[in-house]
Every structure is written in C-alpha cells, then in structure tokens.
Amino acid sequence: MIKLTVNGIVYEREVEPRLSLADFLRHELGLTGTHVGCEQGVCGACTVILNGDSVRSCLCFAVQADGAEIETVEGLGSIDNLSPLQKSFQEHHALQCGFCTPGMLMTGVDLLRKYPLATDEEIREGLSGNLCRCTGYQHVVRAIRAVVEAGNGD
Amino acid sequence: MKPAAFEYLAPVSLAEAVAALGRDDAKILAGGQSLVPMLNFRLRAPSLLVDIGRIPGLDYIEDDRAGGLRIGAMTRHHTVETSDLLRQRFPVLHAAMQYVAHLAIRNKGTIGGSLCHGDPAAELPGLMLLLDARLKTTQRTIAAEDFYEGALDTALAEDEILTEILLPPLPAGTGWGFEEFARRSGDFALTAVGATVGEEARIVAIGAHETPLRLRAAEALFPDIEAAAEAAREEVSPNDDLHGSADYRRHLVSVLTRHALMSAREGAAS
Known part of the structure; x- marks a missing residue:
C-alpha cells in the first residue's frame, strides 16, 4: 500500500512494484494529462514535479513515491482559469499537437521557481531534456521568457 | 516497454540492504x-x-578538513552541480556536471548510482579517475582506478554498496580542462577528455574505451601538447557505432x- 499526495489530494493505493509513477498517475488515478512518450527517460513528456523537483515519471516507480508530494499538469490551472505559464503558452503558440506540452509546462514551472532565467540560453538549457517533434521550441522559449518578464509567478 | 515483475524492498539501514542483496540476482536501485x-x-x-533511497545519511557534501571533500553516494547530480564548496575545490568536476544529462534526470540521478552503473561514456566515472577519488563501500575503500573492470562492470561484489566518494585535495595552482563532444546537449559523450596540470599532467578519456581511461603515454609527453595529443589517439580503443566510427572517436580524443x-596549462600558469 502506498500513500501519496497528488495536486493536494491524498491517495492510497495497492500497487505492483513495477508500475511506473507515470502509469500510476494515468491508469490508477485517471490523471491522463501526464503523457508517456518514450518510457526511457529521453523525451520528457512525462515530467512531473516530485517533492519540488521536476523528474521523469517514467523513470520512477510508484512505490518509490510513497509519501511524496506530486504536482502534475492537472494541478496548474483549468480550462477557464489557466495558470500564468499555460496562458503564456496559449498566447505565444507554444504548442502544435500538444503531446509534449505537459512535460514542457512542468519543466517550465520548475525552471521559473528556481532560476532567475536571465538569458534565453538558461531557458534553452533547462528545456534541453524535453523533445517536441513539431519543432516548436522557439515559441516555448518565448512563452517562458514572457512569464519571467511579467514577474507574477508560474 | 514495461519492466518484468520484481519484488521491491526499501530498507532503512545499510545492514538491512546488504542482507537483502545476498539473494540471487538482486539489484540496487539508487536514483x-x-x-x-x-x-x-x-x-x-x-x-x-x-x-537504497530511504536509507538516511547518504546524501551530503562535506569538507574533509584537509582540502578535499566527502560526498555521500546518494547525493543527487543537481546537488553536486550546485554546490559552491565543490565548485571552489574541484572546478573541473563542476564544469563536467554541466554535461550530465538534463535537469529532470539530474534531479533524481545520484553520483553513486552513476559510478556503479559504470557507463564508459558517462562523465562522472572518468572524473573520479581524473581526481584520484577513493570509493568507500560497505566492505572497503577502492581507488577509482581499480573500480572499473569493463563496460558497465565494476569491482563491487554482489552484496557491496558504495557509500561515499572521497576526493583528495588538488594541489594549489592546479589547472584543469574539460572538453566534451556530444550530438545533443545532455546526451552521452561521443567522447570527452578531462585534464589537470600541476607538477605533472593527468589526462582521462571518456567514451573512447570500454572503461574511462587514463592516458598515461600522453601524460608522460606533457608539456609537449602536440605530442601528447598524438599519443592520446593511440591509447584508446573506441567502438564503431551509428554516432561515429572508431577512427572519428580517436580523432576527437586527440x-x-x-x-x-x-x-589546463593556462589555468595552472595564472
């Protein structure tokens, strides 16, 4: 039995040890906003925030997250009330197909919380572990840059 | 892309972990x-x-009071990367950390995990050779140079756990250099080379041999940098793969x- 907090809600579940945190979020909790791309830690689509740090949820077993606090894309905002970063993604056309977007957003949130992001170089380095096959990187960088400059949180 | 079923134990002491490892084909999970x-x-x-992620007391970077550092095996890459003390004492290690994977991987991956995994193209095993690290385990202390026996193969016994990395002080005025070539930021090195220059030179090649490798012939030729670079080419035995031929890797090493x-020479002189 594991017990963990996801977006402020406490869940208790019986899980098989081999269940990844990504599959746990999607299949056990129905939080399908976290996307599973490569399942080998390369693409970054499954990035979530675990105890305050962005991590690959495909490279973490749910049992390892026992007692942890998780934030997923569902915790950012809602359709009617987008978070500042989500709103900025919308305004800057920072997504095309949207598959990589949950990972881009969660990485962006981690970057915005921890780093000054004084240069676009820092944003690019921070995003280097997230792949977008629509090649939409320029717009993602601009969206994060705009949130840094607005200075009103992630 | 789902793992085969396994049993899972999360011991809270090293003794418990070692006891659990006595069983056939058990594997340690770090980061x-x-x-x-x-x-x-x-x-x-x-x-x-x-x-071993729930065993307390394995996550620290401490001054050894002699100019070196002790690093707990479960210290995460991001902690190593952002440690001011480590940057001051071992700037070459700090510089190399910038090449280790991506933020989300560095947030979870550990120094001990990388060292025990022993990927020949990973930066940290090579850096341990360069800095003459001592690797403390639940049984003994092993010199980094004796730790790697092949690709993904170390001197560790099945029930032996790496607990601490001891970095001896670098002599004052040691210069350093770290150069890496990778296809994409954060990817494994196609090859990388680290060097320190003090009274003598120390050079380590990464991703160009089945283990990280000290380039002793090249070291002996220093301060003739051109001759050392030529010798380096002949010391490594890289593989061909789809990212580059063995010849290309030899060229890169040089x-x-x-x-x-x-x-390194410039840093040592200044």
Whole structure:
C-alpha cells in the first residue's frame, strides 16, 4: 500500500512494484494529462514535479513515491482559469499537437521557481531534456521568457 | 516497454540492504535514471530491487578538513552541480556536471548510482579517475582506478554498496580542462577528455574505451601538447557505432586532449 499526495489530494493505493509513477498517475488515478512518450527517460513528456523537483515519471516507480508530494499538469490551472505559464503558452503558440506540452509546462514551472532565467540560453538549457517533434521550441522559449518578464509567478 | 515483475524492498539501514542483496540476482536501485530504462527495455530483469533511497545519511557534501571533500553516494547530480564548496575545490568536476544529462534526470540521478552503473561514456566515472577519488563501500575503500573492470562492470561484489566518494585535495595552482563532444546537449559523450596540470599532467578519456581511461603515454609527453595529443589517439580503443566510427572517436580524443591540456596549462600558469 502506498500513500501519496497528488495536486493536494491524498491517495492510497495497492500497487505492483513495477508500475511506473507515470502509469500510476494515468491508469490508477485517471490523471491522463501526464503523457508517456518514450518510457526511457529521453523525451520528457512525462515530467512531473516530485517533492519540488521536476523528474521523469517514467523513470520512477510508484512505490518509490510513497509519501511524496506530486504536482502534475492537472494541478496548474483549468480550462477557464489557466495558470500564468499555460496562458503564456496559449498566447505565444507554444504548442502544435500538444503531446509534449505537459512535460514542457512542468519543466517550465520548475525552471521559473528556481532560476532567475536571465538569458534565453538558461531557458534553452533547462528545456534541453524535453523533445517536441513539431519543432516548436522557439515559441516555448518565448512563452517562458514572457512569464519571467511579467514577474507574477508560474 | 514495461519492466518484468520484481519484488521491491526499501530498507532503512545499510545492514538491512546488504542482507537483502545476498539473494540471487538482486539489484540496487539508487536514483534509477540508468537502471530503470534498462529494466523497461528488459535488458535486465532482476527478481528483487533493493531501493537504497530511504536509507538516511547518504546524501551530503562535506569538507574533509584537509582540502578535499566527502560526498555521500546518494547525493543527487543537481546537488553536486550546485554546490559552491565543490565548485571552489574541484572546478573541473563542476564544469563536467554541466554535461550530465538534463535537469529532470539530474534531479533524481545520484553520483553513486552513476559510478556503479559504470557507463564508459558517462562523465562522472572518468572524473573520479581524473581526481584520484577513493570509493568507500560497505566492505572497503577502492581507488577509482581499480573500480572499473569493463563496460558497465565494476569491482563491487554482489552484496557491496558504495557509500561515499572521497576526493583528495588538488594541489594549489592546479589547472584543469574539460572538453566534451556530444550530438545533443545532455546526451552521452561521443567522447570527452578531462585534464589537470600541476607538477605533472593527468589526462582521462571518456567514451573512447570500454572503461574511462587514463592516458598515461600522453601524460608522460606533457608539456609537449602536440605530442601528447598524438599519443592520446593511440591509447584508446573506441567502438564503431551509428554516432561515429572508431577512427572519428580517436580523432576527437586527440583534438579534445589538445584543447583540455591547453586550458589546463593556462589555468595552472595564472
């Protein structure tokens, strides 16, 4: 039995040890906003925030997250009330197909919380572990840059 | 892309962990950033994973009071990367950390995990050779140079756990250089070379041999950097793969050796 907090809600579940945190979020909790791309830690689509740090949820077993606090894309905002970063993604056309977007957003949130992001170089380095096959990187960088400059949180 | 079933234990002491490892084909889970992909690909299918992430007291960077550092094996890459003390004492290690994977991987991956995984193209094993690290385990202390026996193969026994990395002080005025060539930021090195220059030179090649390798012939030729760079080419035995031929990697080792030695010599002189 594991017990963990996801977006402020406490869940208790019986899980098989081999269940990844990504599959746990999607299949056990129905939080399908976290996307599973490569399942080998390369693409970054499954990035979530675990105890305050962005991590690959495909490279973490749910049992390892026992007692942890998780934030997923569902915790950012809602359709009617987008978070500042989500709103900025919308305004800057920072997504095309949207598959990589949950990972881009969660990485962006981690970057915005921890780093000054004084240069676009820092944003690019921070995003280097997230792949977008629509090649939409320029717009993602601009969206994060705009949130840094607005200075009103992630 | 799902791992084979395994049993899972999360001991809270090293003694418990060592006892659990006595069982056949158990595997230690540290940060999991190398092991879990291998499990997902089913390149490994251990019957038991022993998660050492809940054992207290393995996550620290401490002054050894002699100019060196002690680093707990479960210290995460991001902690190593952002440690001011480490940057002051071992700037070459700090510089190399910038090449280790990506933010989300560095947030979970551990220094001990990377060292025990022993990927020949990973930066940290090579840096341990360069800095003459001592690796403390639940049984003994092993010199970094004696730690790697082959690709993904270390001197560790099945029930032995790496607990601490001891970095001896670098002599005052030591210059350093670290040069890496990778296809994409954060990817494994196609090859990398680290060098320190003090009274003598020390050079390590990464991703160009089945283990990280000290380039002793090149070291002996320093301060003739051109000759050292030529010798470096012949000391490594790289593989061909789809990212580059063995010849290309030899060429890179030579060029990167020259650049790393030039940076190191400049740093030592200033």
